[in-house]
Amino acid sequence: MFTNAATKCILAAGLALTVFVPAASAKKVKPEQVLYDFCSKANCSDGEYPKSGLIMDSSGNLYGTTNSGGGNVNDAQCPAGCGEVFKLAPDGTETVLYNFCSQAECSDGAGPYAGLIMDGSGNFYGTTVLGGIYDCEHVWVSCGTVFRLAPDGTETTLYSFCPGQTCTDGFSPTGGVIMDRTGNLYGTTSAGGGSGCNGYGCGTVFKVAPDGTETTLYTFCSQANCSDGGQPYAGLYMDGSGNLYGTTSTGGSANGGGTLFEVAPSGTMTVLYSFCSQANCSDGSSSWAGLIADANGDLYGTTTGGGADRQGTVFMLAPNGTETVLHSFAGGSDGTTPFAGLLLDSAGNLYGTTYGGGSTGCKDTGCGTAFKLAPDGSQTVLYAFKKYKYGLNPESSLIADSHGNLYGTAQAGGLSKKGPLGVVFKVNVNAGTKR
Numbered sequence: 001m002f003t004n005a006a007t008k009c010i011l012a013a014g015l016a017l018t019v020f021v022p023a024a025s026a027k028k029v030k031p032e033q034v035l036y037d038f039c040s041k042a043n044c045s046d047g048e049y050p051k052s053g054l055i056m057d058s059s060g061n062l063y064g065t066t067n068s069g070g071g072n073v074n075d076a077q078c079p080a081g082c083g084e085v086f087k088l089a090p091d092g093t094e095t096v097l098y099n100f101c102s103q104a105e106c107s108d109g110a111g112p113y114a115g116l117i118m119d120g121s122g123n124f125y126g127t128t129v130l131g132g133i134y135d136c137e138h139v140w141v142s143c144g145t146v147f148r149l150a151p152d153g154t155e156t157t158l159y160s161f162c163p164g165q166t167c168t169d170g171f172s173p174t175g176g177v178i179m180d181r182t183g184n185l186y187g188t189t190s191a192g193g194g195s196g197c198n199g200y201g202c203g204t205v206f207k208v209a210p211d212g213t214e215t216t217l218y219t220f221c222s223q224a225n226c227s228d229g230g231q232p233y234a235g236l237y238m239d240g241s242g243n244l245y246g247t248t249s250t251g252g253s254a255n256g257g258g259t260l261f262e263v264a265p266s267g268t269m270t271v272l273y274s275f276c277s278q279a280n281c282s283d284g285s286s287s288w289a290g291l292i293a294d295a296n297g298d299l300y301g302t303t304t305g306g307g308a309d310r311q312g313t314v315f316m317l318a319p320n321g322t323e324t325v326l327h328s329f330a331g332g333s334d335g336t337t338p339f340a341g342l343l344l345d346s347a348g349n350l351y352g353t354t355y356g357g358g359s360t361g362c363k364d365t366g367c368g369t370a371f372k373l374a375p376d377g378s379q380t381v382l383y384a385f386k387k388y389k390y391g392l393n394p395e396s397s398l399i400a401d402s403h404g405n406l407y408g409t410a411q412a413g414g415l416s417k418k419g420p421l422g423v424v425f426k427v428n429v430n431a432g433t434k435r
Helices: 004-013
Strands: 032-037 062-066 084-088 094-099 124-128 145-149 155-160 185-189 204-208 214-219 244-247 259-263 269-274 299-303 313-317 323-328 343-345 350-354 369-373 379-384 406-410 423-427
Touching: none
Parallel strands: none
Antiparallel strands: 032 423, 062 084, 084 094, 124 145, 145 155, 185 204, 204 214, 244 259, 259 269, 299 313, 313 323, 343 350, 350 369, 369 379, 406 423
16 A cells, blocks of 8 residues: 555656655665566566556555556457556566456457556556457547456456547547546546547547546547647646646647646636747647646646757746746757656656667667756756666656655566567666766
């Protein structure tokens, strides 16, 4: 069971909001340690390609999902394996808690991209991009699910997306869910909800009640020229009044660079900011990450493009709507293309990952970084991924333990003999070089 602080964080806004106290000092240790190599077991039954971040319980156990691998294969939906929920103990022992597509035609879901949340009873909640009981007319595979996994391993599909021919409720949720105090779950779908975005639909914001009733709170691209945004890939943040905040990767009133949005409990949607509103998209473009907030109500996130060098940004949005670029990635040693959201500590430092940059490996594009951004804007590369055995190209956000160590997944790399199929890693937050 999580500590009270961690549980509050998970229920209210997901692990991206975890706040920790940085360690005052630390012994000299390796900057990065691989805790687990996926596809270490026959037929990758232990999973492969972890796309999402992790959560940690009070005993130090880590929990997450893999997008493929696991014990089940479906030729139509997940020929490389349908993914799993896993647990990694502090001693490095990995346990598969659930293999998706364990039911006929993957009605229990398949291919999770997002991580998990946990309630006070030890139940896990998440989403899958594929699976469920309905097929999507446009892509001819099942449309995704919201699920619950009980401590005894029993999986329940709380909702299957796309009950109608036009998928008005959305499909393919790539982001995770958050939970309010009464057990309602909230999230986004990256597609569906209408006929825009090349006929696939531009996505939705949804609510799933404890009894499985789904409510579509908002359908993107409902405004002229998609000025309200489209294709949200990340989950949501909820404030104390029940307002939901998130990002879209496309649309907006500027140059299609995406938006920051707010959806009120009533379903009223407000565009807080349209990216690419400044010359050459110096303010950032296309956010694939969720948001976190500080005590003042400032929102923080990342964009995959835009910025001074068009390699992505870390940004802050003040309550008055002013957007500030805190860091523009240059594409070199400092990293490039951050897909994941951020972690905030009690001193106001931000932590995150980039998919590329940081070294000359990975065909000279760089293999990614784990970084720290101080309140004064100075960036520290805590670790530059550079060799297959240590993991490559992280797409996940980070979490921290009470000592300030950071944990995440890299969706490639590792020592598996079947290929670089991903790792769970640990980074010492006190390592790195200021830039």
